[in-house]
Amino acid sequence: MEDKNKESLHLKLIPYFEKYGILLLLVLMILVMHILQPDVFLSWRNVTNVFKQISWQSMLALGVFMVIVTAGIDLSVGSIMMLSLMILAVVAKAGAPWFIVVMTPLIAGFLCGLFNGLGITLLRMPHPFIMTLGTLYIFRGAGNLISGGTPISGFTDEVRYLGHGRIDLQWLGLEKSQYLPVSLVLIAIVYIIFWIFLNHSKTGKWIYAIGGNPNAARASGINVNKILVIVYSLCGFLSGIGALILAGRTDSGYPNAGLQSELDAIAACIIGGASFFGGRGTVLGVFAGVMIMGILRNGLNLMDVSSFWQQVLIGSIIVLAVYIDVLRRDLGTRK
Amino acid sequence: MSTSNELLLEAKGITKYFGTITALENVNLKVHAGECLGVVGDNGAGKSTLMKVLSGLYKPSSGSLHFQGKEQVLNSPRDSQILGLEMVYQDLALAGNLPIGENIFLGREPTKKLGFLKFLDFKKIKELTNAHLDKLKINVKSADQKVEELSGGQRQAVAIARSTAFNAKVVIMDEPTAALAIKEVGKVLDLINGLKKTGVGVIVISHRMDDIFTVCDRVMALFQGTNFAEAELNNTSRDEVIGWIMGKK
Numbered sequence: 216m217e218d219k220n221k222e223s224l225h226l227k228l229i230p231y232f233e234k235y236g237i238l239l240l241l242v243l244m245i246l247v248m249h250i251l252q253p254d255v256f257l258s259w260r261n262v263t264n265v266f267k268q269i270s271w272q273s274m275l276a277l278g279v280f281m282v283i284v285t286a287g288i289d290l291s292v293g294s295i296m297m298l299s300l301m302i303l304a305v306v307a308k309a310g311a312p313w314f315i316v317v318m319t320p321l322i323a324g325f326l327c328g329l330f331n332g333l334g335i336t337l338l339r340m341p342h343p344f345i346m347t348l349g350t351l352y353i354f355r356g357a358g359n360l361i362s363g364g365t366p367i368s369g370f371t372d373e374v375r376y377l378g379h380g381r382i383d384l385q386w387l388g389l390e391k392s393q394y395l396p397v398s399l400v401l402i403a404i405v406y407i408i409f410w411i412f413l414n415h416s417k418t419g420k421w422i423y424a425i426g427g428n429p430n431a432a433r434a435s436g437i438n439v440n441k442i443l444v445i446v447y448s449l450c451g452f453l454s455g456i457g458a459l460i461l462a463g464r465t466d467s468g469y470p471n472a473g474l475q476s477e478l479d480a481i482a483a484c485i486i487g488g489a490s491f492f493g494g495r496g497t498v499l500g501v502f503a504g505v506m507i508m509g510i511l512r513n514g515l516n517l518m519d520v521s522s523f524w525q526q527v528l529i530g531s532i533i534v535l536a537v538y539i540d541v542l543r544r545d546l547g548t549r550k
Numbered sequence: 551m552s553t554s555n556e557l558l559l560e561a562k563g564i565t566k567y568f569g570t571i572t573a574l575e576n577v578n579l580k581v582h583a584g585e586c587l588g589v590v591g592d593n594g595a596g597k598s599t600l601m602k603v604l605s606g607l608y609k610p611s612s613g614s615l616h617f618q619g620k621e622q623v624l625n626s627p628r629d630s631q632i633l634g635l636e637m638v639y640q641d642l643a644l645a646g647n648l649p650i651g652e653n654i655f656l657g658r659e660p661t662k663k664l665g666f667l668k669f670l671d672f673k674k675i676k677e678l679t680n681a682h683l684d685k686l687k688i689n690v691k692s693a694d695q696k697v698e699e700l701s702g703g704q705r706q707a708v709a710i711a712r713s714t715a716f717n718a719k720v721v722i723m724d725e726p727t728a729a730l731a732i733k734e735v736g737k738v739l740d741l742i743n744g745l746k747k748t749g750v751g752v753i754v755i756s757h758r759m760d761d762i763f764t765v766c767d768r769v770m771a772l773f774q775g776t777n778f779a780e781a782e783l784n785n786t787s788r789d790e791v792i793g794w795i796m797g798k799k
Contacts, residue, residue: 436627
């Protein structure tokens with residue numbers, strides 16, 4: 216009898232663990248880092264620094280997350296960001312007014328995503344991997360073609376605002392160094408909007424349904440291809456926002472921007488509990504995944520650990536996170 | 551009921567080619583209100599193709615569909631759903647990662663307006679789901695349970711609940727008992743008998759003579775894509791129907 220109670224408690228805890236387990240890991244990491252670096256890690260300067268560092272990655276990760284929920288993949292987000300950044304740089308150098316410069320990466324990113332989505336559905340690619348692997352090369356090549364393969368630097372403050380702007384908090388009695396980065400506010404706003412979109416709109420629910428069972432979605436009268444095009448377009452759009460943030464942070468468009476960042480984005484999603492089989496994962500989880508990678512890098516830098524160890528650790532966490540996903544599936548589903 | 555004998559669905563001369571292969575040739579079919587039609591046939595006889603034509607997933611190469619006396623052209627499953635024609639697929643067509651309620655209303659979710667934005671109305675989904683499951687006497691722990699946590703019989707029940715949630719007039723079921731444990735088969739067949747009583751026309755595709763002879767009023771056999779034989783259930787026997795499946799009269 217006691218055993219039975221124990222088991223039912225254990226079964227009751229699983230859904231909570233599934234939902235919030237990754238946050239537990241994040242809190243644990245913050246605690247460990249705080250104990251290891253009590254003076255620095257939780258200082259205002261370092262915390263804002265972490266958020267500034269993850270700002271553009273968090274946009275790519277969110278886009279890739281939606282794609283992964285549909286059981287797809289987008290390998291081209293890093294290249295979309297680079298191409299959008301280069302277009303921004305060229306337009307800015309041509310002397311366009313700032314409000315046009317700010318729009319260009321968003322439009323360019325959206326169009327790149329649309330191109331991916333139409334390619335996957337209209338050309339009936341056997342897997343999104345192939346289409347987006349192709350565009351990974353195409354977009355980066357195009358970015359180098361329009362910029363001549365050289366960095367273009369120097370943007371106005373308006374263009375740099377989202378990536379570099381500061382919200383002064385002195386009116387709260389804080390010091391001048393204790394400002395809020397605009398990019399942090401932007402992350403919060405974008406994540407909340409996409410959380411609402413994915414959980415409380417029909418389209419969002421259908422994105423999850425397509426990942427769960429595309430045949431069920433089709434049989435329910437959902438236009439699966441249309442939803443997929445929307446998802447890839449939004450993913451491109453988010454990469455465009457990433458480009459705008461990066462333009463602000465670095466004040467330049469450069470050929471290596473976002474190189475391999477698609478892999479970081481995928482890693483953040485997987486660590487955050489998104490399943491490659493589709494249909495699983497939460498916006499909160501992706502945020503936790505991005506944070507975990509950001510804190511890991513930041514913490515290891517603070518402790519002067521070589522970046523080679525960072526690679527080993529991040530890789531290990533990916534494998535571990537997916538193993539937990541496998542165990543969870545075994546527990547959660549009846550076969 | 552005055553409408554109990556109303557002719558709901560009629561397929562006339564349905565022919566379907568896939569390239570050079572003829573899957574269906576000049577097939578006719580009728581279903582009345584409150585009636586269950588059994589469709590039998592060997593693998594490849596064209597049963598599934600016929601059902602996909604009826605549900606709007608395939609367009610027939612020639613022939614016509616008539617619903618309540620009117621000719622209809624179905625371009626997608628959405629079109630057939632609007633007419634009140636629902637399909638329960640053999641692979642169930644449920645999304646395991648979503649709860650029961652969201653599966654039942656998938657693609658037709660109730661929403662509430664907030665300004666110019668529309669949001670899903672989860673409260674209404676839950677209320678409607680509970681009421682509908684009660685009506686069909688389907689027992690599950692909660693409408694919030696994910697479908698992947700259910701047994702095969704419960705999933706079939708959810709699939710049937712899904713098909714009838716929007717006042718369906720005709721429900722087509724493809725092998726409704728194929729993947730079920732023996733004790734669950736009875737429950738699903740009870741559910742089908744219950745549907746008939748509410749005036750729904752049911753088409754059941756099945757290999758199991760037990761199913762056919764428990765719930766159907768009429769049985770028709772397809773053989774190599776054509777109408778082979780048809781009879782009221784009272785005027786035939788299991789052995790005869792099995793003979794039809796093999797192509798013997």
